[in-house]
Amino acid sequence: MLDEKAKKTILRKIPHGLYICGVKDGEEINGFTASWVMQTSFQPPLIINCVRQDSGSHEMIKNSGVFALSFLDSEQKDVAAQFFKPQRRVGNKLADVEFYSGEETGCPIIKDTLGYVECQVVESVMKGDHTIFVAEVIGAGVHREGSALLLETTGWQYGG
Ligand SMILES: Cc1cc2nc3c(=O)[nH]c(=O)nc-3n(C[C@H](O)[C@H](O)[C@H](O)COP(=O)(O)O)c2cc1C
Structure with missing residues (x-):
């Protein structure tokens, strides 16, 4: 039988960065705090982004x-906190941050971050409560130097 406590403790040791995932649908835009992200191919450049199915962004x-x-830097826990509540509850999360629309996708990119990747979904796997979006990186940019915000340093948990 699965040891629930051990599963939670050990899965929470998987290291994660923190990002603002900017999304759009027609004229509508939104963003949410994401952490379950990783690179999965060099050529073509692919990443996966696991998105909860009950979110508006999904x-x-x-x-x-x-x-x-958009890649947050180690001092931007406050920005991550601005984006982890659902839009349907808190309204426009992008109202108080400077952002611009990505050239390739039109998705919102947060200006004061380390940089960004723009992604086109090439496959999706709907298993469990998150969907794994496999996406090709079709645009990228660096805004400034710095080190990435890590989930571990925030004291928050997402996983387990
Ligand atoms: C530390 C942290 C990490 C998170 N990581 C993810 C993630 O990887 N994928 C995801 O779908 N939601 C993640 N979330 C939850 C979303 O940020 C949350 O569901 C958000 O309210 C969705 O916003 P929306 O409904 O406006 O799209 C995370 C939340 C926190 C606090």
């Missing part, structure tokens, strides 16, 4: 097939 990515990840 529907938007499913419809548009695009998203952009």
Whole structure:
């Protein structure tokens, strides 16, 4: 039988970065705090982004097939906190941050971050409560130097 406590403790040791995933669907835009992200291919450049199926952004990515990840720096826990509540509850999360639309996808990119990738979904795997969006990196940019914000340093948990 699965040891629930051990599963939670050990899975929470998987290291994660923190990102703002910018999404769009037609004229609508949104963003959410994401952590279950990793690179999965050099050529073509692929990443996976695992998105919870009950979020507003999930529907938007499913419809548009695009998203952009803005990479937070180690001092930007406050920005991550601005984006982890659902839009349907808190309204426009992008109202108080400077952002611009990505050239390739039109998805919102947060200006004051380390940089970004713009992604086009090429496959999706709907298993469990998150969908794994496999996406090709079709645009990228560096805003500034710095080290990435790591989930571990925030004291928050997402996983287990
Ligand atoms: C530390 C942290 C990490 C998170 N990582 C993810 C993630 O990898 N994927 C995801 O779908 N949601 C993740 N979330 C949850 C979303 O940020 C949350 O569901 C958000 O409210 C979705 O917003 P939306 O409904 O406006 O799209 C995370 C939340 C926190 C606090």
